[in-house]
Amino acid sequence: MRYFAAAAEAAGVDTETVPAGTAALVVAELTRRHPDLAAVLSRCALLADGTRVERDDEVRAGVTLDVLPPFAGG
Numbered sequence: 794m795r796y797f798a799a800a801a802e803a804a805g806v807d808t809e810t811v812p813a814g815t816a817a818l819v820v821a822e823l824t825r826r827h828p829d830l831a832a833v834l835s836r837c838a839l840l841a842d843g844t845r846v847e848r849d850d851e852v853r854a855g856v857t858l859d860v861l862p863p864f865a866g867g
Contacts, residue, residue, distance in 0.1 A: 794823070800837055800860040803830040813854040816846045823860075837862050 794811050796804045804827045811819050816839050824831040839846045840859040852858055 794819075795857060795859045797859065797861055798864075799862045800830065800833050803827060803833045804860075805829075811858070813852055815848070816841075816850050816852055817848040819852055819858065820848065833862060834860065 794809050796807055801807050804823070809826075811822055820834055820839075824834065838861045840861060841850075841852055841856045843859075846852060846858075
């Protein structure tokens, strides 16, 4: 698990290991560990090895999961 920008700030860490499962289960575990992250996660994209995943998608063990908050600018 890698966090960027506001997600890293809310989690208090840049990286950590999470169990495999659906993206929804991963998000539930993250909000259990880091309650302040809940508000940020609702606006973030989740990428597994660079591919966007939806909440019901399976996240396999060993993949790199990125939490990317929306970016401003142009």
